[in-house]
Amino acid sequence: MYQSLKSDTLPSTPTGPALRPVNDGDQRYDRRAAPTSGLASITPLLVLGWIRRYWFIALGVAFLGTVAGLAAAILIPPRYTSSSDILLDPNDLHLLEDDIYSRAATGESQIIEVESRMRILTSASVLGRVVDTLGLASDPEFVEPGAAVGADARIAALRALGDRVKASREERSYIVTASAWGHTPEQSVILTDAVVNAFLAELAGADAQGASAASAELNQRLLELGNEAAKAETAVVDYRRQHGLSLASNDQLSTQSAVEINVQVDRARQVLIDAEARYAALVSGQTGSDAQGSTTLSELRAEYAVARQKVESLSATLGSRHPTLSAAAAELAALQNEIDNELGRVVEVAQNDLQRARDVFDQLKNVAAAQSTDVFTDETAQLELRQLERTATSAVAIYETYLTRARQTGERSQLNTSTIRVISPAFPPLVRSYPPRTVLLVAGGLFAGLALGLVLAAGLGLLGMLMRPLPKVAIQRR
Structure with missing residues (x-):
């Protein structure tokens, strides 16, 4: 073939x-x-x-x-990869009415925030925490012995760890998968858990650090505002002391005094009119008890009427030289003398009262005239005082607002409002990945x-x- x-x-x-x-x-x-x-x-x-x-x-x-x-x-060398699923919910807990951190409103903004947090998962800050926690800078598996020391060894371990850690996210999902590989299943689980814990600690620390920094800035500004408010209030107190405006109410002291003096002038005028009318009635010879205003005089006149009636009755029956009639006539004359003396005394008292009422009325008129001048003088001072009070009120209001905000921010740094949680912890892999x-x-x-x-x-x-x-x-x- x-x-x-x-x-x-x-x-x-x-x-x-x-x-x-x-x-x-x-x-x-x-x-x-x-x-x-x-x-x-x-x-x-x-x-x-x-x-x-x-x-x-x-x-x-x-x-x-x-x-x-x-x-x-x-x-x-075998590589074993373990992974952990983390829910990066962008909607944190709303514990405060006016939080210092804004919340993402739209879906696109939330996705951007999730992507940013996923980038933090593999950042140098998170990996540095893992290197320091596990002591990877002295681990020969991550840093060759004698190749680097100190800070260089830490950087070398950081780079080696960065090659082992990965983060991924499915589309239209807030769940991020963090994975890390090691040469043993236990090592991969340790690395994955360390990365996840460092990530959670980094987010919580960044949140608290931001709140603490804001609180420190507010406290620094709070000192300045407190000094400004104290100066404004001191200026109000000094101005009141200098111009005699010691009332805390909005009414002027001079105005209140003028009103009171005018009331007293009206009363003094009425007293003067009554005294003049009484004196005129007494001088004109009116015998009414209301005009004379003497109880003693009324009693004497009543006794005089009884004695006169007795004399007239005795005159009708007795002779003019009768001892009884002479005694009654002497008693009648004594009563007339007492009436004349009492009437003179009443007229003198009425005259003194009239003079006193005139003096009081004249004095009050002079005081009211002087007080009316002070009213116009204090009006200008009151205008300046109100301006100082508005400035002090505004300064105090701003200070109190900053004080409340500083306290809220200080408390905010102690709270963890994150809703990020691990929904699937790392487990030792059964087979190697490479x-x-x-x-x-x-x-x-x-x-x-x-x-x-x-x-x-x-x-x-x-x-x-x-x-x-x-x-x-x-x-x-x-």
Whole structure:
């Protein structure tokens, strides 16, 4: 069969009248057409013949591929990857009415916030926490012994850890998967848990640090506002003291005094009118008890009327010189004298009361006139005082607002309002993630070696055909 295959590789000798034997000088070799005609004559059967001829090469390369796959499965350090799912909910707990952190309102903003937090998961800050917590800077698996020390060793460990940690997120989902690989299943779980814990601590620390920084700024500003409010209130107190405006109410002291004095003037005027009327009644000789206003005088007049009636009764029955009538007449005269004395005293008292009422009225009129001048003087001072009070009130209101906000911000730094939580913790993987299983590596090496061996066998057969000398072909000249 090999003989038949070899004969197929040679071009057939042309026969017929178109070709004729010629001398060596007339013969021409078709060196250009020969290769073309040789490649065109390759058939599947010819290729199978080549493979059968060099079958040992194909089997040898397949064996080497199998050995290479087995060696790779044995020599390559295994990698075990564990993962943990984290829910990055952008809607934090709303514990305060006016929180210092704004909340994402739209879906796109929430996705951006989730993407940003996912980037924090693999940031140097989070990985640095893991390096410090696990002491990876001194681990020869992450830092070659003697290659770096101190800060350089930490950076080298940070870079090595960064190559092992990955973070991914499914589309239209807030769930982020954090994964890390190690050379043992336990190591991969330790790394994954450390990364997740460092991530949660970093978010909580950043939140608290932001609130603490804001609280510190508010407290610094609070001191300045407190000083300004104290100065404004001191200015109000000093101005009140200087201008005698000591009332806490909005009414002016001078105005209140003027109103009270005017009331007193009206009362004094009424008292003066009553005193003048009483004095005039007494002077005119009116004998009414209301006008005279004396109980003693009324009693004397009543006794005088009884005594007079007695004298008139005795005069009708007795003589003018009768002792009884003379005694009654003397008693009547005594009563008249007492009445005259009492009436004089009442008139004198009324006159004194009238003079006193006039004096009081004149004094109150003078005080009211002076007080009216003070009212206009204090009006200007009151306007300036109200301006100072408005300034002080505004300063105090701003200070109290900042004080309340500073206290809220200080308390906010102690609260963790994050709703981020781990919904799927890391578990030790059952199989390694790299390299593939030994069976797959051996099978892959076998198939790859076999394919390479077949290609190599076919190539050797083709190379042998191309290197074989070509026969001479006589071409008839035209």
